[in-house]
Amino acid sequence: MSKITFIGGGNMASAIIGGLISRGTPAGDVHVVDPDAAKLAELATRYGVHGGSPDEALPASDVLVLAVKPQQLKAVARQLAPALGDALVISIAAGIRADSLSRWLGGHARVVRVMPNTPALVQAGLSGAYAGDAVGEDDRALATRVLGAVGEVVWVDDEAEIDGITAISGSGPAYVFYFMEALQAAARAQGFNPDTARKLAYHTFSGAVKLALDSEDDAGTLRAKVTSKGGTTERAINAFETSQLRATIIAAAAAAAARSRELGEELGRDAD
Ligand SMILES: NC(=O)C1=CN([C@@H]2O[C@H](COP(=O)(O)OP(=O)(O)OC[C@H]3O[C@@H](n4cnc5c(N)ncnc54)[C@H](O)[C@@H]3O)[C@@H](O)[C@H]2O)C=CC1
Numbered sequence: 343m344s345k346i347t348f349i350g351g352g353n354m355a356s357a358i359i360g361g362l363i364s365r366g367t368p369a370g371d372v373h374v375v376d377p378d379a380a381k382l383a384e385l386a387t388r389y390g391v392h393g394g395s396p397d398e399a400l401p402a403s404d405v406l407v408l409a410v411k412p413q414q415l416k417a418v419a420r421q422l423a424p425a426l427g428d429a430l431v432i433s434i435a436a437g438i439r440a441d442s443l444s445r446w447l448g449g450h451a452r453v454v455r456v457m458p459n460t461p462a463l464v465q466a467g468l469s470g471a472y473a474g475d476a477v478g479e480d481d482r483a484l485a486t487r488v489l490g491a492v493g494e495v496v497w498v499d500d501e502a503e504i505d506g507i508t509a510i511s512g513s514g515p516a517y518v519f520y521f522m523e524a525l526q527a528a529a530r531a532q533g534f535n536p537d538t539a540r541k542l543a544y545h546t547f548s549g550a551v552k553l554a555l556d557s558e559d560d561a562g563t564l565r566a567k568v569t570s571k572g573g574t575t576e577r578a579i580n581a582f583e584t585s586q587l588r589a590t591i592i593a594a595a596a597a598a599a600a601r602s603r604e605l606g607e608e609l610g611r612d613a614d
C-alpha cells in the first residue's frame with residue numbers, strides 16, 4: 343500500500359482517513375499535517391494515525407491529499423512545492439481547478455482533482471475525479487485505489503463536470519440531512535418526543551433508501567406506490583408541489599455549482 347499524507351485533518355480528511363483505516367489501511371501508512379494540535383490528537387485517538395504541524399518536514403509520501411479550505415490552498419500549495427518530490431497530489435478542495443493547483447505547486451504535473459463526500463467515513467462515499475492529459479493511467483489507478491477504499495469513484499473527462507458533482511454528491515449529504523432535520527421537526531410538531539421523532543425520521547429515511555437501492559422501480563414509481571388516490575400522501579406531495587419544492591432543490595443545486603465555478607475563478611487568480 344502507498345504512504346499517504348493528508349494536508350489538513352478536518353471534517354473531510356477525517357472521513358476519508360476513518361474510511362481507509364476501517365478498510366484495513368495500516369495507520370502507519372497515513373500521516374496528517376494540521377496546525378491544530380487538538381485535531382491531530384483526536385485523529386490519533388480515534389484512528390491511530392499520527393502527524394505534525396505544517397512547520398515540520400514532510401515524510402516521504404506516495405500520495406499527498408490536500409484537504410484544506412479552498413481559500414487556504416494557494417498558500418499551502420506554494421509552501422509545499424519545494425518538498426513535494428514526485429508524489430501524486432490529490433486535491434479535494436471545492437472549486438479550485440487542477441491547472442491553478444499545478445501552477446502553485448511549481449508546475450507539478452501529477453495532480454488529480456477530486457470531489458469526495460463525507461459518507462466516505464462509512465465506506466459509502468462518492469468521489470468525482472478529474473485529471474488533465476499529463477496524468478498517466480498509473481496515477482489515475484492510484485487515485486482510484488485511495489478514494490475507492492471509501493466508496494465509488496466516478497471519473498469525468500471535462501473538469502467543468504466536477505462543479506456539478508460538487509453540487510450533487512459533494513454538498514448533497516447536507517441536503518439529505520436538512521430533509522431529515524425537517525422530517526424530525528415535523529414529527530415533533532405531531533407531538534412526538536425527541537427520541538421518537540428522531541427514530542421515525544431516521545428509520546423512514548434509511549428504509550426508503552434501502553428500498554430504492556434494492557428495487558427495480560425508479561424513485562417516481564416507488565413514490566406512486568405510496569401515494570393512494572385521495573389519500574394522505576397525496577395531500578403532502580401536493581403541498582410540496584405547491585411550494586415548488588422540486589424546483590427549489592434543482593435551483594439550490596445550480597446555486598452550489600455556480601459557487602464552485604465562482605470559487606475556481608476568484609481563488610484561482612495569481613494576483614497576489
Ligand atoms: N466537508 C465536506 O463535506 C467536503 C469538503 N470538501 C473540501 O475539503 C476541504 C476541507 O474541508 P473540511 O474538511 O470541511 O474543512 P475543515 O475546516 O474541517 O478542515 C480544514 C483543516 O485544514 C487545517 N489547516 C489550516 N491551515 C492548514 C495548513 N497550513 N496546513 C495544513 N492544514 C491546515 C485546519 O486546521 C482544518 O483542520 C475543503 O477544500 C472543502 O472544499 C470536499 C468535499 C466534501
Ligand SMILES: O=C(O)[C@@H]1CCC=N1
Pocket residue numbers: 436508512513
Ligand atoms: O460546502 C463546501 O464548500 C464543501 C464542498 C462540498 C461539501 N462541502
